[in-house]
Amino acid sequence: MSRDWQPDFEQLVDEHQSMVFSLAFRMTGDRGLAEEIAQDVFLELDRYLGRIESPEHALNWLRRVTMNRSADALRRQRVRGMNLWVEMDENHGAIFEERSSPLGSRLAGLLATLPSPQRAALVLRYQEGLTPEEIAAALESPLATVKSNLQRGLKLLRAKAESRLKEYIRGN
Amino acid sequence: MDDIERELRQGLLRLPAPPGLKRKIMARKQARDAEATHRRVVFWQRLAASIVLCSAVGGAVTWHNVDERRKGEAAREQVMVALRIAGRALDQMNAQLAEHNDGK
Numbered sequence: 153m154s155r156d157w158q159p160d161f162e163q164l165v166d167e168h169q170s171m172v173f174s175l176a177f178r179m180t181g182d183r184g185l186a187e188e189i190a191q192d193v194f195l196e197l198d199r200y201l202g203r204i205e206s207p208e209h210a211l212n213w214l215r216r217v218t219m220n221r222s223a224d225a226l227r228r229q230r231v232r233g234m235n236l237w238v239e240m241d242e243n244h245g246a247i248f249e250e251r252s253s254p255l256g257s258r259l260a261g262l263l264a265t266l267p268s269p270q271r272a273a274l275v276l277r278y279q280e281g282l283t284p285e286e287i288a289a290a291l292e293s294p295l296a297t298v299k300s301n302l303q304r305g306l307k308l309l310r311a312k313a314e315s316r317l318k319e320y321i322r323g324n
Numbered sequence: 325m326d327d328i329e330r331e332l333r334q335g336l337l338r339l340p341a342p343p344g345l346k347r348k349i350m351a352r353k354q355a356r357d358a359e360a361t362h363r364r365v366v367f368w369q370r371l372a373a374s375i376v377l378c379s380a381v382g383g384a385v386t387w388h389n390v391d392e393r394r395k396g397e398a399a400r401e402q403v404m405v406a407l408r409i410a411g412r413a414l415d416q417m418n419a420q421l422a423e424h425n426d427g428k
Contacts, residue, residue, distance in 0.1 A: 165349055169341035177339060187342050194349045195356065256335025259328065263336075278329070279336040310328050 159204045165194055168211065171280070172218050178275045179222035180229075181264055189221045215280065215290045219272055226268055255317065262312050270305030273298055 172193050177186035196217060197210070204210045263271055269291075276287045284302060288295040 161353070162346075162350070165346050169345050169349075170338045173341045173345065174339040178336070183342065187345060187348075190341070190345060191349050191352060195352055198353055256331045256333075258335075259332050260335035263332070274332070275336060278332045279338060281333075306328065309332070313328060 157206055159201050159210060161194075161198055161201060164197065164210055164214075168214050169194070171211075172214055174279060175215065175218045175275060176222050176225075178260075178263070178279065179219065179268065179272060180225050185225055186222075189218065189225060193218050193221055212286075212290065215276070215282075216292070219276070219291055223268065223272070258317050259309065259313060262309055262316065265312065266305050266308055269293075269297075270301045270308065273301040274305045274309070277302055 169190060173186055173190045176189040176193075177183060180186055180189070193214060197204075197214065200213070204213065263274060266274070272291060273287055276282045276290055277284075282290065284295060284298050287293075287302075288298045291298065293301075
C-alpha cells in the first residue's frame, strides 16, 4: 500500500463530519449526543492518525469507531434506564423532510423503533450504501448475523410501515 | 430493490453536520494538544529538578564522606607525630640514663 498519502486531520474532518454525525444521530436519536460522539470520534482519529494508511482506511475507521461509540452510548443510556428514541419516534422524520420524500422521512423515523443491531445494519446499508460484507467489517460482526439483521430489519420495517403508514403506502 | 428500500435510501440521506462542529473539534484538539505539551513540559521540569536534587544530595554525601576521611587522616597524622615526639623523648631519656650509669 502506498505511503505517499499523508493524512490531513482538518481535511478529514471537513470530508467526513457529515457522515460521522449522521451515523451517530441515526443510531442515538439525540443531536447533542451525536455531536458529542462525532467530536470524540474525530479526537480519537487525531490520536490514531499516524496509523491511517489511505483515505479508504480513514473512512472505514471512522465508520467503525462511530458505530462502536454510538452503541456504547446507547448501552450507557439503557443502563441509566433512558430510551433516547422514545421522543424521537414521532418527530424524527421532521429533520429529513426538506431533503427526502415524505415516505422516506417517515421510514427514517420508523427506523428508530427497530432494535439497535438491525438499525445499525440498515443505516450502514441505506445511508452509506455498504455491502453486507462491508457492514460486517464495520460492525465487527459475522456476515451471517449482518445478513440476518438486514432481512429482519427490513421485514419489521415493512410490517410497521404497513400498519402505521397506510396513507403513504396508498398514496404511492 | 423494492419500494421500501428505495424510499429508505432516500430517507437516509446524510445529514449536514451541525454548524460549528468542525470549530468545536479543532478547539478541543488544540486544547488537548496544549494540555499534552504542558504535561510534557512539567514532566521534563520535574525530571530536571529531580536530577538536580539527586546530584545535590549525592554531592553533599560524597563531600561529607571525603571530609570525614580527610579529618580522620589528619587526626591519624597528629597521633603519629605525637608518638614520634614521645619516642624521641624516651630515646633521649634512655641515652641520658645510660650516660649517668656509665659515669658511676
